[in-house]
Amino acid sequence: MSRDAQLKERWEQLVTILSDRFSQGEDLDLDAIIYLIGIQELGKLHREFKKDEKLNLMHIAICRLLEPYGYYEFEFFDDEGWPHYKVKEELPPLKAGEQSVLMKEAIVNYFIERELIK
Numbered sequence: 001m002s003r004d005a006q007l008k009e010r011w012e013q014l015v016t017i018l019s020d021r022f023s024q025g026e027d028l029d030l031d032a033i034i035y036l037i038g039i040q041e042l043g044k045l046h047r048e049f050k051k052d053e054k055l056n057l058m059h060i061a062i063c064r065l066l067e068p069y070g071y072y073e074f075e076f077f078d079d080e081g082w083p084h085y086k087v088k089e090e091l092p093p094l095k096a097g098e099q100s101v102l103m104k105e106a107i108v109n110y111f112i113e114r115e116l117i118k
Contacts, residue, residue: 007101010108014117030100033107037061041083056082065106066091 019027022036038057039045041064049057063072063085072085094102111117 007105007108010112010117011104014108014111017116030103030107031058034058034061034065034103037065037107037110043081060085062103065103065110068109069102069106 015027015033018033018036022028023032028036035054035058038059038061039049041060042057060083064074064083066072067074067085071087071089071091073088075084075086077083108117
């Protein structure tokens with residue numbers, strides 16, 4: 001199976017699993033899955049978040065997802081338990097489709113690491 005076909009299959013499997021757990025009948029999109037990863041990484045699962053906190057959660061997720069690729073490095077947790085990352089290497093300019101593929105690949109790898117999918 002080609003790398004692209006395998007990624008597509010794993011992505012669809014992951015969307016189905018997460019949508020069944022966290023959605024009410026609709027498939028979660030890329031942003032929703034990134035948001036869920038941010039909540040997971042923060043570790044404060046059962047609370048409401050303000051709009052700016054939701055953006056921060058997505059930022060945390062993106063940093064965590066791209067950390068294995070060498071773009072970010074975890075620095076510390078602040079007094080409120082929020083993780084902070086520093087930029088190690090700037091992301092290269094990517095077209096929208098390339099960004100989407102990179103994020104999907106990083107998300108799939110994140111959940112393979114957590115043994116939610118194979």
